[in-house]
Amino acid sequence: MHKTIIKPLIAASVLLGGISQGMAQDYLVNSLKNNQSANSKEAFKFTDVINIENTPVKNQGSSGTCWSYSANSFLESEMIRMGKQPVEISQIYTARNAYIEKGKNYVRMHGAITLGDGGALHDVINMYAKYGALPQSVYTGLNYGTTTNKFAEMQAMAQGVLEAAVKNPNGELSPNWIKAYTAILDTYLGQVPETFEWKGKKYTPQTFAKEVIGINPADYVEISSFKEYPYYSKFVLMVPDNWSLDQVYNVKMNDLTDIIDNALKKGYTVGWAGDVSEKGFSWKNGVAYIPAKNVADMTAEEKDALFAGPKAELEITEDMRQAAFDNYQTQDDHGMHIVGLTKDQNGKEYYIIKNSWGASNDYKGYMYMTKNFVKYKTTAILLNKGGLTKDMAKKLEIK
Structure with missing residues (x-):
């Protein structure tokens, strides 16, 4: 998830998010002078069914790190669920470690x-397992004179070192290329402390x-x-930012929302x-759905009314989902x-979604996404295996 270009269909009213080659997720919320709609709160009346405690909304700034912000937010909610006092986990410590491995x-x-900023949800779990974690207050990642993330120069520098190593002008790699690469990350993001004080006690990232x-x-577990691919088995998710070639569990399309509901x-x-590149996704309005009518076939009036209240949705099939992925409509x-x-x-269900573009839209950093949107546009979900039903865990052979 990392995109660095805002797709034209979103430029006016929607942000993209990002794991792959274009930067949806990294679309700068701060670049919008007014990120609130005129009437979406009047047009949509939401009544919460389940609202699980979570930590305050963050802003990833000009960086392709939505994967780190979202999955670390998820871990913070896991701390709350376990009865712990949540800590803001350093998103950029996680990202730095992923960049080393990448x-x-x-x-x-x-x-x-x-290469680049992008990553996957499982990167956060993998980096936690290998490198531990730091609180945000100990490792902000802001070591280059800005108050928010701004990664373009750092990534350009880092890419130059890696490309030089691959070209291998000496005919044989020395052990120093990784030192040079790491030094760039440390220069821009800050060196990692071997130990630090937290509430009167000394820790390492691992402890x-x-x-x-x-x-x-x-x-x-990560599921797609x-x-x-055969259902209820594992496969390598073929998206550009799965740089670690991790495997995910494969389930039927309707299982995705059943799994989320149960969790x-x-x-x-x-x-x-x-x-999130669909025209039915509007960060400004705080709503994501799949219109029943193709937007290209809509009249100007119909387009203007896309978010003027609940609308009929397209029914999604597994064939449609696969085709959208195969032809790059789903990235x-x-x-x-x-x-x-x-x-x-009208009684229609939506998921409550926490984003990392700051508290800048109608719903102060949150939005509402229909189940049809999730069925059509999900590439993967990450959850605690305790959120699975016994039947699903058995099908996936998860103990």
């Missing part, structure tokens, strides 16, 4: 793998993760749905990754955090 893979793969945050990385009912939140644009379930004035 750089190693890039050189190992002779440059034939994705802080174990003793304060206290999650078990083995408890978390594509009909070209929410049991008090578990869910990490979400997917595409790994963005990562967000599902924290609840709500209903509109």
